[in-house]
Amino acid sequence: MTELSLAPFPLLRLPLAPLLFAALLWPLLLSLRAALGATISLGQLRPHLSRPLNQPLNQPLNQPLNQPLNQPLSQPSSRSLHRPLDWLWISAPLPALALAVLGPDGSLWLEAWLLGGYWELDDQRRLLLAFSALLWGLAGWYARGYFAAEQAQAAAGDRDSRSRLLRFALFWPLTLCGNLLLLVAEDIASFYLGFALMTFSAYPLVIHNGSREARTGGLAYLVMAVLGEGMILAGLLWGAGTGSALTLSELRATLATADMGLWMGLLLWLGFGVKAGVIGLHLWLPLAHPVAPTPASAVLSGVMIKAGLVGWLSTLPLGMAGVDQSFHGLGLAMLVAGLVGAFAAALWGVAQRHPKAVLAYSSVSQMGMLAALVAIGLLKPDSWPALSVLLLFFAAHHGLSKGALFLGVGISEQPPRLPAWLLWTLLILPALSLAGALGSGLIAKWGTKKALEAAGEETLAFWLSLATVGTTLLMAQTLWRQWRQGLQHAPTATDDRRLLASMPLAWLISVLAALSLPLWFSWLAGGIEGVLSGRLAGRFAWPPLSALPALLWPLGLGLLLSLALGWSLRRVAPRLSDWLPAGDLWWPLAFCGRWLWRLARRLLQGLASLQAAWVAWWVAREGDGLAGLDTLTRAEDWLRRQLALLLLAVALMLAAVLLLSAKSRLLWP
Amino acid sequence: MSAASAMSAVLPLATLASSLLTAAVIFMLPEQAVRTRTALNLAAALIKLVLVIWMARGLVAGEVYAVEFPVVEGLSFVLQVDELGLTFAGLSSLLWLFTTIYAIGYLEDSPNRRRFFGFFSLCVASTLGISLAGNLFTLLIFYELLTLSTYPLVAHRGTPQALAAATVYLRYTLSAGLVLMIGMVALQVLAGDLRFGQRELLAALGPEARPWLIGLFWLLTLGFGVKAALVPLHGWLPRAMVAPAPVSALLHAVAVVKAGAFGIVRLVYDVYGIGFSASLGVLDGLVVIASVTIVYGSLRALAQQELKPRLAYSTVSQVSYIVLGIGLFGPLGTIAALAHLLHQGLMKVTLFFCAGNYAEELGIHRIDELDGVGRRMPLSSLAFTIGALGMIGMPPLVGFISKWMLGMGAVQAEMPWVIAVLVASTLLNAAYFLPILNRLWFRPGPAHGIGTWPAERAPSRLETSAWLLLPALATALLSLLAGMLAGLPFSPLQWATRVVEQTYLMP
Structure with missing residues (x-):
């Protein structure tokens, strides 16, 4: 592989700034186009705005949309309106891909942007960008086929599907834009912006079909996302404030040495852990994935949860010398949480019936393994440089394989014209790769094993191998559920069964990209001459044959276990998924949440009535005061009327007193 | 002379x-x-x-x-x-x-x-x-x-x-x-x-x-x-x-x-x-009062069923950000207070314009009547969304800049607990604004053929009268730009920084 460790296209390096702007602005422009399309179609919905079809619209707001497409303004069935997912829309991540492949290393300083923008492209970012943009592109292409029926309905004039599609066309590139921004951002504000933009723009993608389940999934997604954002904000504010940091590297340095660095680190770990599916914070994954449209699930699981990992890598003082000792504890917690997640998710996941729910649990499990590896960065800082490249490879491997698996779920529901053996081989390949049996999976596993052994973490290596047994079980269950679903779903005449349609092609390429990852990954990473390239060559090598038994036993064990479990539990299996519903802890927590909300509501009402009572008390006192004044006035009246009488009485009294006193002692002689 | x-x-x-x-x-x-x-x-x-x-x-x-x-x-x-x-x-x-x-x-x-x-x-x-x-x-x-x-x-x-x-x-x-x-x-x-x-x-x-x-x-x-x-x-x-x-x-x-x-x-x-x-020693008292107000206002806002009272309680909470910033001793706290004086104005005025638009155009006063309004009044709803997201403190809107500077100021004033108040306020803001946004955009309502608006006005060319729509759009745009381009010389943030340099640091 050493011959590949050259910069990709070393002669064709374009300037960074235009590429960066193009990568970020192109998706933004495309979503703007969808937004304008939505505005126009809304205008058309309203009866008072309808006009003869051959008469051009003259409303200023409506004009910009159609012009870039050079289509007659008057046609209500103009393509961009009724088929929003067109070829232009698919091209959203292409500039980002170009940036990853052609962009030179460097950084960009934007003084006017937020609190000072600082965007950077280095090797880590290039790798993440490359696989993210690739999966986004493939999933977008796949979406074009996935929504073909809905597009046809929209073109036939169905308003609801049209507005749903427009919404999808609007938020998909927006989510992409957030994802790309968070990858290239080096200043904290841009990073947080990218993260938030991605998180919140993905919500409409999750609830796309508007069903009850989709709403539950969306709610779980949103609630967890907001909680995560809160923790991230707290961690970022605290850390950045302590070190007056504006960039992520300054933040890492601050965290490493600050007094309360551990707590900032904990907040950031948990906050990003929501996205990365750390056990306990993973609740949204199995609820949101099955309900989201398949291409959205693919990017959610393949790319977006990696944003959590990116968050950890960018903010935690991983592999830094002189890190505060207390971080050791955090590292241990991360390690334990990661391993627990890897196993618990596998166990819960095999009980699921929906293949996408199984895949979601598999993502939780895989991210648990990644989290355990990240923890090594805190526990054994010396071995971090070797591990971090591997971690990126693992992330890219999981992202692409999981993407291919998710896309495969749609393929098994609506199979193209392929011989069954070929179809199923292709469906099984990424599953095998994820289980570590071939392709990128095997290399990732071998690399991890070597790196961990070099770091003296044989125990962790063993536990991770054991977790792969769980992965194998999950993969077997996914494929089995897909097989069963494929049997139930008889292909109808309306299905597009062409092999060269968008869906199968995008899926095929994603399978290929996932399997060939080792080839092009090191080719991309080779851009870093010197330090990395030398080590890379060794790291992404295929394992020697002698090492294979040590790598493949979990697969064998997993297959045996799945056969045994599948056979022995065949009677309870259907009920199992009712007992262990997807979303596990979400349901009791949601119950508690509702109860708490009712309690809080009553408390707030109590507060309001307390306040009202307080005001009423004062008003009553005021009334008392006024009444007192009235009494005074009345007394004065009475006094005025009775004055003469009173004076007379006083005079008489005085006289009486005088007389009495005169009696007692003689006044005059 | x-x-x-x-x-x-x-x-x-x-x-x-x-x-x-x-x-x-x-x-x-x-x-x-x-x-x-x-x-x-x-x-x-x-x-x-x-x-x-x-x-x-x-x-x-x-x-x-x-x-x-x-x-x-x-x-x-x-x-x-x-x-x-x-x-x-x-x-x-x-x-x-x-x-x-x-x-x-x-x-x-x-x-x-x-x-x-x-x-x-x-x-x-x-x-x-x-x-x-x-x-x-x-x-x-x-x-x-x-x-x-x-x-x-x-x-x-x-x-x-x-x-x-x-x-x-x-x-x-x-x-x-x-x-x-x-x-x-x-x-x-x-x-x-x-x-x-x-x-x-x-x-x-x-x-x-x-x-x-x-x-x-x-x-x-x-x-x-x-x-x-x-x-x-x-x-x-x-x-x-x-x-x-x-x-x-x-x-x-x-x-x-x-x-x-x-x-x-x-x-x-x-x-x-x-x-x-x-x-x-009076500043600490200000910080405590402001913190209590921020949390209390947000909690009360959460319990409101009508749009304008919810916005009103949100004001109670948001204006205290200014007082909070004043109480945080240090230039960053002051910058936050002054910038938020401007930022909150821009965001809040947008929200009230939009609430007024809903009331005028469709007769909507209650939050549960807002289902699907985004389809009927997309631009007003867009402006409302920008204002609400700004209030939550989402970048790149102005609210984020305020919150960020406040957080920095809190750490500078050695009161990191204030960050907890800020985050609690962010979460509560999200809890009372996001459901509104969800209703506006993602729930089917009268615009989708379900039910009717309380009192719809005779339709006009735009979604509502231009006199009502344009100010809301303008202030929404300003609150977006003032956050996105906070580094420009005359942005609220830079002006606040200038005020601090001019008047604060001088004896």
Whole structure:
């Protein structure tokens, strides 16, 4: 592989700034186009705005949309309106891909942007960008086929599907834009912006079909996302404030040495852990994935949860010398949480019936393994440089394989014209790769094993191998559920069964990209001459044959276990998924949440009535005061009327007193 | 007398007169003179904006603008232009322009417009007077004028509910004015006629005056706190919601609530001086009060079923960010407070414009009637979304900048617990704004053929009248741009930084 460790296209390096702007602005422009399309179609919905079809619209707001497409303004069935997912829309991540492949290393300083923008492209970012943009592109292409029926309905004039599609066309590139921004951002504000933009723009993608389940999934997604954002904000504010940091590297340095660095680190770990599916914070994954449209699930699981990992890598003082000792504890917690997640998710996941729910649990499990590896960065800082490249490879491997698996779920529901053996081989390949049996999976596993052994973490290596047994079980269950679903779903005449349609092609390429990852990954990473390239060559090598038994036993064990479990539990299996519903802890927590909300509501009402009572008390006192004044006035009246009488009485009294006193002692002689 | 020094007296007076004279002329015009009144209103608003920008440029160039004449021996009426005052003046003149445009559309064909616009101008004139006042006495005069000129606006509709709310408003603010006057007189007795910026006078009084000064500080804060709606003095604000939408917008974003907050800003920075306030130990108290208000306001907002009261409680919570920033000793806290003074105005005015649009166009008052409004009124809903996300503190909107600077200031002031308050407020804001956004955009409603709007107006070319739509869009755009391009020289953040450099760091 050493011959590949050259910069990709070393002669064709374009300037960074235009590429960066193009990568970020192109998706933004495309979503703007969808937004304008939505505005126009809304205008058309309203009866008072309808006009003869051959008469051009003259409303200023409506004009910009159609012009870039050079289509007659008057046609209500103009393509961009009724088929929003067109070829232009698919091209959203292409500039980002170009940036990853052609962009030179460097950084960009934007003084006017937020609190000072600082965007950077280095090797880590290039790798993440490359696989993210690739999966986004493939999933977008796949979406074009996935929504073909809905597009046809929209073109036939169905308003609801049209507005749903427009919404999808609007938020998909927006989510992409957030994802790309968070990858290239080096200043904290841009990073947080990218993260938030991605998180919140993905919500409409999750609830796309508007069903009850989709709403539950969306709610779980949103609630967890907001909680995560809160923790991230707290961690970022605290850390950045302590070190007056504006960039992520300054933040890492601050965290490493600050007094309360551990707590900032904990907040950031948990906050990003929501996205990365750390056990306990993973609740949204199995609820949101099955309900989201398949291409959205693919990017959610393949790319977006990696944003959590990116968050950890960018903010935690991983592999830094002189890190505060207390971080050791955090590292241990991360390690334990990661391993627990890897196993618990596998166990819960095999009980699921929906293949996408199984895949979601598999993502939780895989991210648990990644989290355990990240923890090594805190526990054994010396071995971090070797591990971090591997971690990126693992992330890219999981992202692409999981993407291919998710896309495969749609393929098994609506199979193209392929011989069954070929179809199923292709469906099984990424599953095998994820289980570590071939392709990128095997290399990732071998690399991890070597790196961990070099770091003296044989125990962790063993536990991770054991977790792969769980992965194998999950993969077997996914494929089995897909097989069963494929049997139930008889292909109808309306299905597009062409092999060269968008869906199968995008899926095929994603399978290929996932399997060939080792080839092009090191080719991309080779851009870093010197330090990395030398080590890379060794790291992404295929394992020697002698090492294979040590790598493949979990697969064998997993297959045996799945056969045994599948056979022995065949009677309870259907009920199992009712007992262990997807979303596990979400349901009791949601119950508690509702109860708490009712309690809080009553408390707030109590507060309001307390306040009202307080005001009423004062008003009553005021009334008392006024009444007192009235009494005074009345007394004065009475006094005025009775004055003469009173004076007379006083005079008489005085006289009486005088007389009495005169009696007692003689006044005059 | 050179031309420059002549200008120095003319400009502040002209700025003040641009609204005061408008008010007088409007009162003299007949009720039917709609066009003249509209033209006059818009022209005055534009002139005032130009004058304020002129003064801002002059101030940057080092000009001095001040007017003063004695009222009685030892007490003078002072107008002086400094960076701090111009911050507030700029906000009020910018938003006055938008609110005037909005009010013209909102009150189309309704009775008593002469009275409304007359008091409206008077209200803005008093806001401007507050911002340009050079000592507590002048501030107090305009502060009371503000109280009196907003009363007819709150009571404008004349319904029993409106009259009751206006009465409550008057009670709160008049008694606060009394408290303020007592405090001011006491300060006058202690230290003589004290100009804003003469911070050394109080500090020089010696240790025996300290208990007095602390007491007077809280007395004056009590007086300003009523208008700034600090808990537990906020009771009037949610009730004043019955006022017409432009009035609510003005009340919440610029005039009344901000006048209170600005009073506290002046009190801390220009009367006591931030360093002296810190040494008196009163700032910590401010932080605690502000924190309580932030959380309490958000909690109460969560429980509201109607849109405008929810926004009102949100104001209670958000305005306290300013007070919080003041209380955080250090330049970052001050930057946060001043920037948020502007930011909150932009966001809140947008939200109220949109709430008014929903009420006018579709008759919507309750939150559960908002289902699917995004399809019927996409642009208003977009503006509302921007405002709401800004309130939550989502980047790249202005709210994020405020929150960020506050967090930095909190750490700088060694009060990291304030971050917990900020995050709690973010979560609560999300909890009460995100469901609204969800209803607007993602729930099917009458626009999808389910049910009907409470009271839909006859459809117009745009989703609603352009007079109502454009101001909302403009302020939404401004709150987006001011956050996105916070690094530009005249953005609120940079201006606030400049104020801090100019007035704060100097002794």
